Amino acid sequence: MLQHRLGALAFSLVSVATFLLCSCARSRSANDSSPGSEPFFTPAHPTVANAVKEFLGWRATPIQPIAFPHNKHIANGIACMVCHTGVSKGPVAGIPSDKLCMRCHEFLASDRAEVKKVAGYFNSGLDVPWQRVYGFSPSAHVKFNHAPHIRAGVDCSRCHGDVTNMTVAVRAVQINMGFCLGCHRAQQASTDCVTCHF
């Protein structure tokens, strides 16, 4: 019985000690959750919970500031590359600035609520705070480059799903290393680790 009680005591002590240590360490250690507030930058996880989430691959569904309807724009004959201009040139496809939106929407459908939001951002000189939908976690150390994929004729939908039927973009394709490798093997592209990780 005593051993039992000691075990319980040990467990609770360890939990308390760990918690205290963690909280002390957290107050000392850096975090990048609130840019500008900390005097230094580090790739550390801001909290233990954050680290656990990344370890398990849990990502929150992004909530976009504007309910952008991809389907309507594509149906009107606007190709992906009209807005995501970087996709054939370099690593990043890019999200258009609100200037590009306003080029049409200054006159087109300018009475709609969502378009008014864009105009609001534009008039106050701010960028729309779009949330990232895809992308790799920093600890994956993936240096993805869009351009060679576009040049190799990989369709956007291969990795981003059927955006023609989406309003706001959602993570339709689970992109993990197995997904990348499957395609690289099928296309006889390089499967050397340093092709993507460096």
Add this chain to the structure above:
Amino acid sequence: MSSARGIFVLCSEPDRTERAVNALLSAGLPMSDIIVISSEPLERYRFAELKKVRMPWLVVCGAVLGGMGGFLLTSLTQKGLAIRTGGMPVLTLWTDGIVTYELTMLGAILTTIVVFLVTARLVFRNHLPYDPQVSQGKVMVGIASAPDALRDKIAEMFKAIGEIRE
């Protein structure tokens, strides 16, 4: 089934155990049906002699299986990965030998324990009667099931030897 109950006698010393075994043998029961339960191995007695077990052979089979598993694991996965490292060949037999060796031994060890548990009828429920007095040094002798007539006869013989348990 009432006609197939077992009958056992608790003996207090090895000589009585021998007498009980002899009694059962004289009743025409084969040695293989007679059960002797004790708290220590009674190797020196005739009734403890059992035919040879096939355990070592099964263990060798387990070892071969483990070794084959180990070799296949290393060779197939290295082929599947086909990574070029340090100018060394993809399949490295010297180092695969180590993993193969360890898995051979693991196969043998696991087979030993499984064969032991199965042949000794452990874990899997057995319905043998038992008496805690065995732990105090008594020896239980008897058979697991016997027809009524035979049981009466055995009981008669056991009376002189010790306490009877059914």
Add this chain to the structure above:
Amino acid sequence: MSHCWGMAVDLDRCTGCGACVIACQAENNVPTVGEEAAQKSRTMHWIRIERYYEGEFPNPRVRFRPVLCQQCDNAPCEPVCPTYASYHTSEGLNGQVYNRCIGTRYCANACPYTVRTFNFFNPVWDKPLHLQLNPEVSVRQIGVMEKCTFCIQRIKASEIQAKAENRALREGEPVPACVQSCPPKALVFGDLNDPDSEVSRLARSPRGAKLLSELGTQPKITYLQRDSWDGPNS
């Protein structure tokens, strides 16, 4: 044609200025660790300049030797890694895959050149220095081994660019940061598979020698030197 990247280090030209160290630090997001860690010899340089002193007072001499990952063909660091975090790339480099590294530090022990550096803590940059981090290179985290990659990001970028323009890589096209910044041009980088490249020519030079060649690691870096000085007497 596949490439085999190599380097030549002309010790007769090296002045020990340290430009390569700084360039590497900036290009590859190599963290500075601070005084306390530096005292514990936990500095993180992918390239270092070794200084050895020779001779007594009237005629002292300083020898400089930039040492970086030798990108061995027969690398001791590679076979010991249990997870293939250090492995041989198809272009003959000793790759280090940060995300695969679990931090056994076995490779660093096995490396006879002691050129692997380890992230004992999460690296830290005083703001706003973090804004000058190179986005083409990942920022390594705690518990991960890292080392010179011959600026793999530049090699990859050149290769992608050449492929887009449907041509072969030109001589001197990918240039690692250290080579680019070396004022006396003591460092030369190039393709050892191309017999006409400058680095191949220098690798065949009679002045050339490999570092710790007796270990049979077959480095891809050739050290050039007029007199035959093979290191300090220990």
Add this chain to the structure above:
Amino acid sequence: MAQTAEQIQRDLLRPVLDPSRRAKPVIAGLALLVLAGFSAWMYQMYTGIGVAGIRRPVFWGFYITNFVFWIGISHAGTLISAILRLSNATWRRPITRCAEVITVFALLIGAMFPLIHLGRPWLAFWLAPYPNQRGLWPNYRSPLLWDFFAINTYLIGSLIFLLLPLIPDCALLRDNVTGWRNKLYSLLSLGWRGTQKQWHRLEAAMHIMAILIIPVAVSVHTIVSWDFAMTPVPMWHSTIFAPYFVAGAIFSGIAALIIAMVFLRSSLHLEEYLRPECFDNLGKLLLVMSLLWFYFLFAERLTTWYGNARPEIAVFWLTQRGPYRHLFWVMVGCNFVLPFPLLAIKKLRTIAGTFLASVAVVIGMWIERYLIIVPSLSHKFLPYAWGTYRPTWVEITITAATFCGMALLYLLFSEVVPVVSIWELKAGLREPVR
């Protein structure tokens, strides 16, 4: 000499049925120290491996020293008990279980150290070969992977080797207790009845396990030695390492066994069972291993000195005359100079004598592992990159905690099951005295 079976049973069950109250403060104290070590580990996990004293170029320090040391200690048990079982030595009966318990616990502690020392311990499962979406497998060329397989095999094997002969004793306990403990021991005894068939199978299985476990034990420390011998580090890249390590492991293992037996003897009042002749015999074994250890040390040192290769001789003089000289000569004293007379002279080979020698050997063997790892790493090939190593409080706390952990586990074990095999002693009563 214990006379009857009843007496044996009564004496050996007593520590389990009626545990001494004096043990409780000891248990509490040990548990606190283990807790301190655990907290230190958590602190290291949270803050980073940098809180340990390792640095460039000494990337392995106390943790790997402890790893090799504890894996070495684990050779106490299973190997000694297997050899004694196979050779059917009568004096083995009271000590086999004490020895096997050391193996299991020392292995568990030893196997923790590679995890403690990892930079990213939460990814340690990548050492296991399992199919994954990345299409990646572990590197079978890496000695660390051989360790993974060898230690797991040895752990499973020695656990079975410990538990098999425990079954009848658990059945005995089952019949002597009531309540939840009865349920526990019923579970542990796996429905053991004690039929002659079961006894026969048990002995056959133990015989086979004894044969199997010896080559596994040898392979485990061989592979641990290859962690070092496979790398081109001065004084590591040596063919002598495998037998040197195996001999050293058995050496420190026997010493640990003697220490454990001395404590068991006095604390559980087992004077009648762990008799002086057991210590005498183990003392002789320890003497043989001490001589063997010295032989290997001499062979290693002589070939290095004679070869006079520049990187190796630098490490050689570092340990002989340099900053590590004190540790080196303490090691020689502890492993050879002190134990040799204590064990060789019959008058001194008493319980106290063997105990003293064993304590020295355990200390000496820990230093030996430290001296293998640290001086070599600190003086590799390029003098510019030479360095030093100093442990921090984190490493020292964790190291101390593992010794307390070993004592704690042993103490708890001896209160849960009889630490001397009852049925084997009873069977020994019938054996003709040789």
